[in-house]
Every structure is written in C-alpha cells, then in structure tokens.
Amino acid sequence: LVAYSIGNATAGRGAPASAPFALRPGDDIVVTEAEHHANLIPWQELAARTGAVLRHIPVRDDGTLDLDAAASIIGERTRVVAFSHVSNVLGIVNPVTEIVALAKAVGALTVMDACQSAPHLALDLPALGVDLAAFSGHKMLGPYGVGALYGRTEVLEALPPFLTGGSMVTTVTLDEAGFLPAPQKFEGGTQPVSQAIGLAAAARYLDAIGMDAVHAHERVIGRRLLTGLDAIDGVRVLGDPGADVDRIGLASFDVAGVHAHDVGQFLDSRGIAVRVGHHCAKPLHARFGLTASVRASASVFTTDDDIDRFLDAVSGVRAYFGAEGATA
Numbered sequence: 001l002v003a004y005s006i007g008n009a010t011a012g013r014g015a016p017a018s019a020p021f022a023l024r025p026g027d028d029i030v031v032t033e034a035e036h037h038a039n040l041i042p043w044q045e046l047a048a049r050t051g052a053v054l055r056h057i058p059v060r061d062d063g064t065l066d067l068d069a070a071a072s073i074i075g076e077r078t079r080v081v082a083f084s085h086v087s088n089v090l091g092i093v094n095p096v097t098e099i100v101a102l103a104k105a106v107g108a109l110t111v112m113d114a115c116q117s118a119p120h121l122a123l124d125l126p127a128l129g130v131d132l133a134a135f136s137g138h139k140m141l142g143p144y145g146v147g148a149l150y151g152r153t154e155v156l157e158a159l160p161p162f163l164t165g166g167s168m169v170t171t172v173t174l175d176e177a178g179f180l181p182a183p184q185k186f187e188g189g190t191q192p193v194s195q196a197i198g199l200a201a202a203a204r205y206l207d208a209i210g211m212d213a214v215h216a217h218e219r220v221i222g223r224r225l226l227t228g229l230d231a232i233d234g235v236r237v238l239g240d241p242g243a244d245v246d247r248i249g250l251a252s253f254d255v256a257g258v259h260a261h262d263v264g265q266f267l268d269s270r271g272i273a274v275r276v277g278h279h280c281a282k283p284l285h286a287r288f289g290l291t292a293s294v295r296a297s298a299s300v301f302t303t304d305d306d307i308d309r310f311l312d313a314v315s316g317v318r319a320y321f322g323a324e325g326a327t328a
C-alpha cells in the first residue's frame with residue numbers, strides 16, 4: 001500500500017500534499033538484506049517505476065544488521081528506509097531506534113514491517129518513532145487476508161490513495177471525486193469485515209495474556225531452542241545463536257548433508273510442524289550460502305517439553321538419512 005501510494009505521489013488528486021513523497025531518478029530507497037519479499041519487491045517495483053535506486057543494509061555473519069554500513073548507505077539521497085522490526089528467518093529484533101535516527105537525520109520516511117514483532121512483543125510504534133508500520137493478521141493468531149497499517153497522522157494525510165473505489169469518497173460527480181481522510185481514503189471498496197472481526201479477537205486474546213508476558217515466555221523458550229540446536233552435531237543455526245541481541249522464539253537452521261525439505265518431512269512424520277524453504281527471504285538465504293533452511297517457530301502456547309521433543313527429533317535426522325559424515 002505504502003509503496004503504491006508513494007508511486008502515486010503528485011499523480012491524481014491530493015497532489016500538492018503528496019509532492020514531498022515523490023521519488024525521482026537519483027533518489028535512494030534503502031532496505032535491508034534480511035527483508036521478507038513482502039518488504040522488498042514493492043520497493044524494487046517502485047524503484048523501477050520512478051528511477052530511484054534500491055540500496056540495502058547488509059547483514060553481518062552473526063545475523064545482526066551492519067549499522068556502520070547503514071550509516072554510510074543512508075545519506076542525503078535517501079528518501080525511504082524500509083526495514084523489518086524482526087526478521088522472519090533470524091528472529092532477531094532489529095535496532096529500530098538507531099535506524100530511525102539515521103533516517104530522520106536525512107529526512108527520509110521510515111516504513112517498518114512489523115509482521116514478526118506485532119505477534120511476539122509489546123509494540124509502541126509512536127515511541128519507536130517510525131512514520132509507517134504494517135503487520136498481518138495471520139501472523140498473530142488471526143485470519144488470513146487482513147492486516148493493519150499504522151501511520152503518523154500527517155504522513156497518512158499527505159499520502160495519496162493507492163486504490164480507488166466506493167466508500168472512500170466525500171462526493172462524486174461524473175468528472176471527479178473527493179476523498180475522505182485516512183484511513184477511509186486507503187480503503188476503497190468493500191472491506192474484509194469478517195477478517196477484521198477475527199483480527200480484533202486475536203488482538204484481544206493476545207492483549208489478555210499481555211504482550212510483555214508473551215515476549216518473556218518466548219525469550220526463555222527461544223533460548224532453549226537456540227542452545228539446543230547449537231549443541232547438535234551438523235546443525236548450523238543461521239546467524240550466531242549466542243549473539244547479544246533481543247529475539248523472538250524462532251530459529252532457522254541447516255542440517256549438513258540433508259535437504260531442508262527432507263528434514264521437514266522427517267519431523268512431520270513425528271508430529272512436528274516446521275517451515276522449510278527460503279521463507280520468502282531468498283536474498284538472506286543467499287547471504288548465508290543456502291537455498292533453503294528449516295525454521296522452528298515458538299509461540300505463547302509452546303512448552304519446554306515441545307522444544308525438547310523437537311530437539312530430540314532433530315538429533316536423529318542425520319543418522320536417519322545416513323548423512324553423519326557430511327559437513328555444512
């Protein structure tokens with residue numbers, strides 16, 4: 001939505017207010033090497049449409065963002081900095097305050113992908129200082145097909161609509177239409193009402209537990225998961241499991257000599273569900289020399305016993321596939 005809206009800046013109605021967002025050749029859009037394709041491809045397309053250049057903040061071997069590089073990449077040409085709060089592959093909570101400070105110093109718009117933070121930790125978006133942030137219902141125990149966009153009022157007021165239709169207008173003649181203020185101007189057409197009701201129920205469920213409690217539980221479970229995986233021969237966790245960073249309860253790993261899909265099937269046959277593949281983060285997998293990995297994700301309902309059962313099963317993978325001699 002945001003990338004399309006920026007692409008419409010100066011086009012259509014509301015043009016004067018949106019002019020500051022218009023991109024031109026020579027402008028930079030900055031993302032990170034760890035982005036989910038959902039927060040990468042829209043910017044690639046926007047760059048292609050406007051002539052802006054897409055640049056990225058690299059990921060270090062330990063999985064953290066290279067903030068020294070970020071300080072030289074984010075400069076006076078930078079107009080947008082789009083980054084994930086938490087990587088869906090590494091589970092690492094990124095240093096939002098530092099990234100926002102770099103972006104603010106050059107007047108760039110900050111757009112945060114909160115898909116992996118909204119379900120797992122307490123989000124205070126105004127305190128983080130981002131201009132815009134988005135998250136999806138299906139990542140936070142809610143339904144598919146719905147999500148939320150947060151924005152600072154003056155940014156939402158200035159951005160033009162990205163999709164037009166009914167229910168977003170003040171008045172319409174055969175020649176022109178006037179648009180309602182945000183959020184309605186971004187919600188042309190019939191909205192996914194049932195999904196929105198489901199998302200509200202999911203939010204209430206998580207709120208009742210308390211997001212600080214959710215995060216505290218996941219920190220403990222996640223540490224057990226990372227420490228256990230790191231101790232298994234032939235298992236390589238993406239990023240440094242010992243890195244001094246805040247995390248959600250998630251780990252992606254490679255098993256030497258066994259393809260991720262085989263690991264997934266082996267675990268599935270033991271009643272354990274994991275995600276295998278590139279997790280919509282192909283550039284990050286390329287960064288770690290892989291085409292696929294196995295991802296184990298914990299949540300509020302994951303217990304120590306679940307983790308131990310999982311670790312026990314992973315310990316048996318290489319023997320099962322006769323891959324004990326293989327190296328990573």
Ligand SMILES: Cc1ncc(COP(=O)(O)O)c(C=O)c1O
Pocket residue numbers: 036038039084086087088113115116136137139147
């Ligand atoms: C970090 C991150 N960003 C974006 C997405 C994409 O969300 P959606 O498929 O709802 O657009 C996901 C997961 O699907 C994700 O994990």
